[in-house]
Amino acid sequence: MSPNSGTKFIFVTGGVVSSLGKGIASASIGVLLKARGLKVTMLKFDPYINVDPGTLSPYQHGEVFVTEDGAETDLDLGHYERFIDVNMSKRNNATTGQIYYTVITKERRGDYLGNTVQVIPHITDEIKSRILDAAHKNGDDYDVVITEVGGTVGDIESLPFLEAIRQFCLEAGWQNYVNVHLTLVPYIRASGELKTKPTQHSVMKLREIGIQPDILLCRAEGHLGKELREKIGLFCNVPPTSVIEAPDVETIYEIPLIFEEGGLGNLLVERLGLRNTSHPLSVAASQPADLDDWRNLVTRLKNPRHTVDIAICGKYVGLKDSYKSIVEAFVHAGVANNAKVRLHWVDSEDVEKNGIPDKLKQVHGLLVCPGFGSRGVEGKISAIQYAREHGLPFLGICLGLQCAVIEFARHVCKIPKANSTEFDEQTPDPVIDKMETQVNVQQMGGTMRLGGYKCQLKAGTYTHKAYGKETIVERHRHRWEVNNRYVAPLERNGLIISGHNPETGLVEIMELENHPWFVGVQFHPELKSRALRAHPLFREFVRAALNYSEVKH
Numbered sequence: 001m002s003p004n005s006g007t008k009f010i011f012v013t014g015g016v017v018s019s020l021g022k023g024i025a026s027a028s029i030g031v032l033l034k035a036r037g038l039k040v041t042m043l044k045f046d047p048y049i050n051v052d053p054g055t056l057s058p059y060q061h062g063e064v065f066v067t068e069d070g071a072e073t074d075l076d077l078g079h080y081e082r083f084i085d086v087n088m089s090k091r092n093n094a095t096t097g098q099i100y101y102t103v104i105t106k107e108r109r110g111d112y113l114g115n116t117v118q119v120i121p122h123i124t125d126e127i128k129s130r131i132l133d134a135a136h137k138n139g140d141d142y143d144v145v146i147t148e149v150g151g152t153v154g155d156i157e158s159l160p161f162l163e164a165i166r167q168f169c170l171e172a173g174w175q176n177y178v179n180v181h182l183t184l185v186p187y188i189r190a191s192g193e194l195k196t197k198p199t200q201h202s203v204m205k206l207r208e209i210g211i212q213p214d215i216l217l218c219r220a221e222g223h224l225g226k227e228l229r230e231k232i233g234l235f236c237n238v239p240p241t242s243v244i245e246a247p248d249v250e251t252i253y254e255i256p257l258i259f260e261e262g263g264l265g266n267l268l269v270e271r272l273g274l275r276n277t278s279h280p281l282s283v284a285a286s287q288p289a290d291l292d293d294w295r296n297l298v299t300r301l302k303n304p305r306h307t308v309d310i311a312i313c314g315k316y317v318g319l320k321d322s323y324k325s326i327v328e329a330f331v332h333a334g335v336a337n338n339a340k341v342r343l344h345w346v347d348s349e350d351v352e353k354n355g356i357p358d359k360l361k362q363v364h365g366l367l368v369c370p371g372f373g374s375r376g377v378e379g380k381i382s383a384i385q386y387a388r389e390h391g392l393p394f395l396g397i398c399l400g401l402q403c404a405v406i407e408f409a410r411h412v413c414k415i416p417k418a419n420s421t422e423f424d425e426q427t428p429d430p431v432i433d434k435m436e437t438q439v440n441v442q443q444m445g446g447t448m449r450l451g452g453y454k455c456q457l458k459a460g461t462y463t464h465k466a467y468g469k470e471t472i473v474e475r476h477r478h479r480w481e482v483n484n485r486y487v488a489p490l491e492r493n494g495l496i497i498s499g500h501n502p503e504t505g506l507v508e509i510m511e512l513e514n515h516p517w518f519v520g521v522q523f524h525p526e527l528k529s530r531a532l533r534a535h536p537l538f539r540e541f542v543r544a545a546l547n548y549s550e551v552k553h
């Protein structure tokens with residue numbers, strides 16, 4: 001196995017502590033290379049043993065990001081898509097569990113012909129082949145693959161990945177790879193100093209494994225300054241120009257610009273031998289970076305003309321990472337409307353216990369989150385009733401749509417026991433129900449309706465206007481559906497089915513007559529919102545909220 005001659009490989013590891021923003025740093029590297037005309041893709045290795053992140057609790061691991069091809073992946077893939085605007089797939093994320101699963105399946109099949117199956121070479125070979133695979137996803141050839149390794153250097157779990165990277169670099173040859181290491185340079189208040197020792201130790205650990213980082217990205221509260229960069233460089237065996245500052249910023253979308261100013265883009269081009277060489281990628285890479293769109297984005301983000309308040313009603317409001325893509329989709333939609341969107345979290349269980357909170361009466365829009373299980377559902381239904389009755393712009397996502405249909409059936413169609421069989425198996429009126437294909441599914445993990453499905457829009461509806469086209473593809477992650485038996489009474493009472501799946505006839509989007517903006521979607525629009533391309537539904541929802549705020553005040 002040898003790495004493809006054209007493709008360049010960048011590896012991003014993290015040291016000292018977790019939560020330094022390795023995903024965003026990796027995605028920002030992608031932006032810098034894309035801005036130089038290179039075709040970039042990304043890969044995330046997760047050292048945990050779960051075979052798919054879909055079964056992890058959002059409390060422990062934040063949102064599950066679903067790709068177009070239906071893989072349930074780590075939320076970092078969301079950052080990748082939002083930053084580099086390239087669809088990820090199941091080949092762009094692998095856990096230790098998946099790697100072992102593949103190797104063990106091969107062993108069971110007899111592929112190893114009785115050989116002893118070991119971490120080196122069998123596990124490391126599988127890891128290396130996934131890095132190569134990412135370079136040629138779906139027949140596309142990428143110029144650069146950026147691989148992020150989850151966790152922190154020194155963890156037992158990430159060792160096989162680092163060993164595989166060490167081997168990979170050796171085989172790829174100088175100028176075909178770069179090792180980037182993200183560390184923390186903490187500020188010690190008592191002595192008033194930034195300390196470089198943790199970075200030195202982290203690099204020492206990495207070198208012990210056989211990886212010499214080429215570039216260090218140093219997170220610090222303040223500026224490192226020339227002296228500290230020289231010191232870090234000396235102890236970590238890199239030139240001081242390869243020590244790049246990663247200061248705290250107001251918005252994550254500023255990071256590519258900060259890295260560019262720090263010289264990271266040019267450094268990568270030099271290190272990969274792409275400056276004025278005969279390498280086929282050289283021409284594109286020696287052009288100046290085109291980051292105008294990003295500069296424009298950051299300027300608009302920092303200087304909004306309007307402000308709008310939106311309530312988000314969900315179950316995991318204590319852990320904002322559970323709704324990461326929704327939060328980011330609002331940032332993009334705000335920029336598209338020259339507005340700052342202020343989010344107000346409403347705990348659905350709280351609404352269930354204490355009724356409509358004052359907060360909801362002061363906002364200009366309500367979003368009801370996706371979710372599983374019956375906890376807090378009645379609170380969501382009450383909040384939706386309030387939005388419907390008060391002309392408050394509403395967007396319901398997945399469970400949010402299902403609750404909107406239940407609410408409408410109960411209070412407008414006068415079907416008082418209307419419910420979802422997810423919450424009441426015995427309900428006489430299952431307006432939301434499991435479809436045949438899901439009824440017998442027992443196993444957890446990968447068994448939902450997952451990934452991109454087509455949706456046909458109805459002419460003249462809000463959603464049709466928002467998208468400006470007839471057919472769309474949006475991503476799903478759910479088991480239950482609107483029960484088509486109830487569509488006729490719902491429609492008779494003013495609910496409009498504005499989108500349906502052309503193959504199965506399943507309801508994808510609903511909206512309401514006689515309401516300024518009330519939309520429920522069975523899919524997850526937040527997963528397709530991009531930094532430079534706000535999602536049409538979020539964009540129009542924020543616009544409706546702005547209109548509402550003007551009428552209200």
Ligand code: GLN
Binds near residue numbers: 397400480481
């Ligand atoms: N629990 C619902 C279902 O499985 C909704 C899922 C979701 O909101 N993602 O259909």
